[in-house]
Amino acid sequence: MSKEDKIVVGISIGDINGIGSEIVLKTFEDARMLEFCTPVIFASVKLMSFFKKHFEIDINFHGIDKIEDLVPKKINVLNVWKEHVDVTFGEENKTGGEYAIKSLRSAVSELKNGKIDALVTAPINKSNIQSEDFNFPGHTDFLAKELQGExxxxxxxxxxxxxxxxxxxxxxxxxxxxxxxxxxxxxxxxxxxxxxxxxxxxxxxxxxxxxxxxxxxxxxxxxxxxxxxxxxxxxxxxxxxxxxxxxxxxxxxxxxxxxxxxxxxxxxxxxxxxxxxxxxxxxxxxxxxxNKVRTSPDHGTAFDLAGKNEANCESFREAVFSAISIFETRAQYAEISKNPLQPAKKKLYTKKKSK
The missing domain is CATH 3.40.718.10 (Isopropylmalate Dehydrogenase)
Structure with missing residues (x-):
């Protein structure tokens, strides 16, 4: 992608029976969000269309089967799977955890490959994600294994x-x-x-x-x-x-x-x-x-609110903005570090002073 394109933010859908789908859709229902980033939702067009209809949210998707086909400044949905999935709002079950991990693994893979710039994760349930090939307390521990750094x-x-x-x-x-x-x-x-x-x-x-x-x-x-x-x-x-x-x-x-x-x-x-x-x-x-940027909202799956169209998307929206800001600040710092003899650029990352 060219430098003129917006930052590509990957979004893992989280537990499909929780509020993740709702807060994602409500965040990007505001078309102004596309002025800041190009989102890629890792799920399926079928599933996201179901959520769109259930929550009566006026939003348009661009479905893609591979990340290289994403369209800048559109709400892209990458088909991680194409089969029908039964959603049972508010229920903690194996299906919710299984598809949450499918979405997460696909998103992290593209993050590692540099196909997306940052990752924002919708909430998962720490119990139903457990399986023979996924035995982590949560996102942080899984990412620590998959990515580089402390x-x-x-x-x-x-x-x-x-x-x-x-x-x-x-x-x-x-x-x-x-x-x-x-x-x-x-x-x-x-x-x-x-x-x-x-x-x-x-x-x-x-x-x-x-x-x-x-x-x-x-x-x-x-x-x-x-x-x-x-x-x-x-x-x-x-x-x-x-x-x-x-x-x-x-x-x-x-x-x-x-x-x-x-x-x-x-x-x-x-x-x-x-x-x-x-x-x-x-x-x-x-x-x-x-070595990669990942953020998430400060709350969990909120099964008690799932499917009721009552979830507040403010924390998820802040997670998107934070991911964009951190990615940009990190990129600026890396650029300045390569050119230490250009003091004028120092203002890019020293404008915030310690209190």
Whole structure:
């Protein structure tokens, strides 16, 4: 495709019995979206036509059988399959998971081949996707295997970015999964992505403690003093502006998070509960650290809303915009890095300053 064409955004359809189809259609029902990208939905024209009729959405598809046939500035639907598929809205079943993975595998294949520029994934169900040849807790773990780099779940909104030291790990296993090596890798990953993907020249990163009150000098736990603090001290010696550990219980309520470009939480709910409280419906899940761009909405399949035409597409739309922005910023950074003697271009990625 020529440079004049819009960024090609691939879309995996997610669980066909959830709200994925609805939020995808509602997002691109607004024709202005085609001014920003060329979407490719990985599903089938038959299935998308069913959804279009069910939700009474005025939208036109361009069906294709191979990615090379996509038409810029049209809503392309790549026929990953052509057979009829029964949709049972709101039901968690094997069919929903099977076709979600068919869509995802096809989209990731084209992402790896460079046929699409970025990937936006509609929600899947972590239970019904499991099979003999797909045994991953979710998108992030699958993408970490398929793509290059050190993956990190980074939840982003307009004024908040939250990353995790451990993501889909049982609470009882959190501490044993936090090692010096993991701390170094995750902080280096988030630092790099803030520079290259968000255009922040000197990021400031806050790290939340592992135990309540950072262990209260060992009374509640020793991990913060014996593991986390020494690791952060060493990272600071290398010139990175990393602060903490901070007690998690008061960090967000005090608005301290506004002083940083990103926050790293020790485990899933420590970071995602405050993030979704502050940004739910507008947040985006970005898989940072990989060589390709992938985003998704900040919610799940919402089986209770499926088929009722009541789903809000705002988070999915933000995921599309974030994918486009991150892809462009990354491309600009790569171009500037090739030409370090052209300081005028530096404005492209240093316009956002640390707070």
């Amino acid at each position: 993956s990190l779940m980074l939840m982003i909104s307009e004024d908040l970015r939250v990353g995790l030291l451990t993501d889909h790990v049982a609470v009882k296993d959190v501490v044993k999964n936090i090692t010096r090596e993991r701390i170094d890798k995750k902080i280096n990953t988030i630092y790099h992505t803030l520079v290259t993907d968000f255009g922040i020249e000197r990021p400031k990163i806050a790290v939340l403690g592992i135990n309540p009150h950072n262990g209260d000098n060992g009374v509640i736990g020793a991990e913060d003093d014996e593991l986390l603090r020494p690791a952060l001290d060493n990272i600071r010696k290398n010139g990175k502006m990393v602060f903490g550990p901070y007690a998690a219980d008061s960090f967000f309520g005090s608005l301290n998070y506004k002083n940083f470009d990103a926050i790293i939480a020790s485990y899933h709910d420590q970071g995602l509960v405050p993030f979704k409280t502050l940004s739910f419906g507008k947040g985006v899940n970005f898989t940072a650290g990989l």
